[in-house]
Amino acid sequence: MQEADKNKVVVLPLGSLEQHGHHSPLLTDTYLVTAVAQRVEQELSEQIYLLPTLWLGASDHHLDRPGTVSVPNHIYTLMIKNIVRSFAKAGFQRVFLLNGHGGNVVPGTQAITELANESDIYDNMWIALSSYWTVAEPAMAPEHHGMETPHLTHACEYETSMMLFLHGEIMRMDRVTSSPPLIDSPFYHSEHGGRINVGKRLVTWAPTGAMGKPQHATPEKGESLLNAITGEVVACIKDFETW
Amino acid sequence: MQEADKNKVVVLPLGSLEQHGHHSPLLTDTYLVTAVAQRVEQELSEQIYLLPTLWLGASDHHLDRPGTVSVPNHIYTLMIKNIVRSFAKAGFQRVFLLNGHGGNVVPGTQAITELANESDIYDNMWIALSSYWTVAEPAMAPEHHGMETPHLTHACEYETSMMLFLHGEIMRMDRVTSSPPLIDSPFYHSEHGGRINVGKRLVTWAPTGAMGKPQHATPEKGESLLNAITGEVVACIKDFETW
Amino acid sequence: MQEADKNKVVVLPLGSLEQHGHHSPLLTDTYLVTAVAQRVEQELSEQIYLLPTLWLGASDHHLDRPGTVSVPNHIYTLMIKNIVRSFAKAGFQRVFLLNGHGGNVVPGTQAITELANESDIYDNMWIALSSYWTVAEPAMAPEHHGMETPHLTHACEYETSMMLFLHGEIMRMDRVTSSPPLIDSPFYHSEHGGRINVGKRLVTWAPTGAMGKPQHATPEKGESLLNAITGEVVACIKDFETW
């Protein structure tokens, strides 16, 4: 890094290596968040300092499916704490952890919460964490992209569409599976979540490891989503820079 | 406990002991979640097994304010894991952690996530965690209760109203403070949160330890909120029982 | 809390939620230590700052009995360390951890020992921990109260008497059980302890979870004990204030 890089926003993409149904690769989350991050870097090359994607994620709820490589939540928390400590040590003042795997949100947030509470050295830093689908939520509204399902979940219409656009050659759409949600109540939907958090491994909710309706995925939807996401993340980081 | 209690939903209210501005007591969160839980128990006495509220919470972000008593997030995670382990050991099959303090959500969710991932003994259990304001979100819509602010935050119009209704005699409305939000952007509001998680201690956002506009609180609003919340939590637990 | 509270002795009662035979409630220890603490507060209202009782204790040796909710010793140690850290942060200088559950003594003492060793910030503080039956040992001598057994143990004549006096309506004296001690040698008594510490779960010593002879309990003995205990704890805290 150069001296001037310290004034940039460090962006660390957070991925995973976990089973994504029978049709999408283990590195799906890593591919997607990396694609978003690289597009953002193209637009904000002077403002962000982009790190390589951390593919090792908190995916223990997927370990029932062979191929998943993961650390438990509390170790992921320790990893993120020490990574951000490294940024502080280097003199960075703004850190944006751009997440691409749902399972990383809780342990990642645990990490940045504890850092702020533990030491004054973070008082002069802004440390943020969000998933690209949360940052870009309004822009990902299904009606804007012709989606048949309401939200991005896991190995779903959304993720599969973006993978088809980016890495169609390694997708196995002939092996797509789909199943109805196990729970669909006003308080909780076993794929989209809801108003309560539930402790269960993925195998409970998704027999084949895919959620939503990946069969409706198309590369066109994927391109459209990716463009929308990139725009929102760019806008968010520009906002973040002004804090 | 009796043998028959094992078939009930264990409800453990999670509170805190932390500064709540100059006008509301340290135990505000504990009082409120206890009040909700007791009202729920009145309606579901045959279905729930209610534990005493755990007042020790994850409030390290409030420690800058004297009076706060707290454990760091990762220790709160360990507490919750071992409490739920105790329930499993006793033979309970449904656990509902009814939360009343925002800072408990991440470490509590970290706990139930890790439990499910670590051992098959939780496979036959349903373990849920949610804050009463999340469970009751639709029913707490400001227009239903004459609120001037959009959400429950901390020592705010919502919490203060309910405290006035429940424990008006210990409230110090003569000492109410209020201040504008530090950040109010499309991506993040320093009181209501937003699309990103940020690692900062409360002292950054709220100079006096109160958020929102507690000066607009009234006991009438509090009663109305409490009734609505109780109804939603009752409905949620009835739904949870059917899973 | 008020600024002036910092000069008071913080008193934190430590309880448990664990099986107490078939006749006394899970919260027996919590009820008793709370009753003692409240009586002490009545006499020392200007001198002590009383916190709510922490009912979550180190009762893993009782987990074989359903209903017990507990954390392992080393986590209890972490809880106590962080609670006392909170008191230090707030500016208190005298902390008295008033214990009501035998299993908390070792991990609680581990906590205050480590705090003193770890940081100079505790050098100006006095941090004490004791069980009410240890503080009041001379005053609880069995001959003063007409007791038939020599010491307070667990769900015993002593605890049951005080519970009968305080909460007789929830006691189930029709279900009292009693059994002879498993080991009764000059070096160790399986109920009263002795000159050595032994690692065993309670189920080894007490088949029904009750020790001593609770059948001899009366509310009159309980009232007498409670008065004696209160007097001694008051005297002890007055002494502690002068250090």
Place this chain on the structure above:
Amino acid sequence: MQEADKNKVVVLPLGSLEQHGHHSPLLTDTYLVTAVAQRVEQELSEQIYLLPTLWLGASDHHLDRPGTVSVPNHIYTLMIKNIVRSFAKAGFQRVFLLNGHGGNVVPGTQAITELANESDIYDNMWIALSSYWTVAEPAMAPEHHGMETPHLTHACEYETSMMLFLHGEIMRMDRVTSSPPLIDSPFYHSEHGGRINVGKRLVTWAPTGAMGKPQHATPEKGESLLNAITGEVVACIKDFETW
């Protein structure tokens, strides 16, 4: 070890390496507990399996005095847990941790408590821990040995007497120091302890690192004490064998 050794009581002496005033060596506790253990072994050679003394103890409260080598309490707990686990793995069924340093009692008891609670593999084992002065308390009564002080504390009349008898050539009686107790109340004596536990480092209580009145020590008193202690520990282990 031989196959037959598994039926013996494993005896592990626990010492320390910590400052003991200006007149007694760092290894005082280690020398003393080793001497006791060796005398016990002479009498019970067929019944006990004696390990070498573990000199690394929990003496962080002595670290203010150069020369002390120590681990914090929670690490000592982990050491003892894993040592006893090794005994279980080898097939031993009775373990006696014979302690010679006060600071080891709490973390050692934390260890054996947690082991019993954590796993059924210890259900068939008897695991005990005690300091030689506690086992031998009645036999060490001051009037039996012509002592001028009431209890064994640290670098005191008792320890110094035994060291003079055992290793007089390395004692520096010309450098003996003594000072009055800092606190001497009905509830707490800063050298002998009392009815409450207090978190303080030794430097608070003993300016030179010696307690009691070591100037009254004589080798004759030491021999008398050592004989009495040996007798009681032998009796205790014989009792322990019958459990």
Place this chain on the structure above:
Amino acid sequence: MQEADKNKVVVLPLGSLEQHGHHSPLLTDTYLVTAVAQRVEQELSEQIYLLPTLWLGASDHHLDRPGTVSVPNHIYTLMIKNIVRSFAKAGFQRVFLLNGHGGNVVPGTQAITELANESDIYDNMWIALSSYWTVAEPAMAPEHHGMETPHLTHACEYETSMMLFLHGEIMRMDRVTSSPPLIDSPFYHSEHGGRINVGKRLVTWAPTGAMGKPQHATPEKGESLLNAITGEVVACIKDFETW
């Protein structure tokens, strides 16, 4: 992954992101071990299952140099333990951790040692860890490649040569620095190590963060080294497969 992959040797390349003098990129170790791994995969595509390189390494000894991103050793140990646990869960039986950063060796070996000791589930697995320069030591002898320095160290003639061959466009040979070793005795050389291990941060040994004589690096040497290394690692894994 496919079912048949379980019979392959999992190869996980371990890299770092740390300062490498003023002339070589932060990801030097990651680039190099990835290049080796990819060449090995080309030759052993049927026999190995190659994972993406883990760039997050144990580089805390480099944190004095801005840009380094690292976790402490004990957290790296936990990461590796959980990664290998994931492989065991998936059914793999041979794991080769191919290391490219010196700082990973000790914590990585700590990890695989503990795994083998902790659980029988690893008894049927072969878990190996080595750095490519150790596997290929004989083949990297300086005389085979025209090297002027005896060993690969850090940002040195060896690493720089391979980087020039692989990624010459990002190398800054105009900024190469070099300095004499601080200690050069028969027992220890501050760059090449020796017969003792020493606890020191890199800043002690290498003022600019480069060791050895990178000014002698050429892409030709790099190509020659890379070919030799690949050959040896291929041979090693073929050997490993037969165990």
Place this chain on the structure above:
Amino acid sequence: MQEADKNKVVVLPLGSLEQHGHHSPLLTDTYLVTAVAQRVEQELSEQIYLLPTLWLGASDHHLDRPGTVSVPNHIYTLMIKNIVRSFAKAGFQRVFLLNGHGGNVVPGTQAITELANESDIYDNMWIALSSYWTVAEPAMAPEHHGMETPHLTHACEYETSMMLFLHGEIMRMDRVTSSPPLIDSPFYHSEHGGRINVGKRLVTWAPTGAMGKPQHATPEKGESLLNAITGEVVACIKDFETW
């Protein structure tokens, strides 16, 4: 210790208590490293401050053999970290951990690496760790001592020879066992190690717990080895003193 001792090199011998075949005692490593250390002290009495040998080592890979007493690697790391912290606290500036058990090398090195990385208080200290056979490697070359095997391993010709010289009366040469190595390839030898680290318990490699060919041991070889080792360690510490 005396004030002047602070200028000396602290030497802490690290041993183990673990099975060593059927012919050599559990404390073999402890006896040997102690013998080396005492001989070194005789030659360098003014320069080194020798501590008692720490017999509790990281021998979990030997736990399958009854009699072994051990802690897991990560706890050994914590022990060593806190021991060296004690030396720093006392004012020592040079620490040499003289190891006598192979299993201690990785966790001991993990310890001194982390200490250097964690705090500046070690910047002015030199902290070294090495096994006596590594320090003395050139001087132990088999041809110098008439050895039939190439390296010191475990309960082998080398260790047994030295034990015969030092403690012949407790050796059971009538019970010596020997077995061929399980793996003997250019990359790995199951007794001497090789170019890769492998996670396996000792029981895999050595059915009786002895390696190499102890039947060739003689006290004469042992004396010759011990003299050579002592000379090299003395030379090494003299060198270390000059850093």
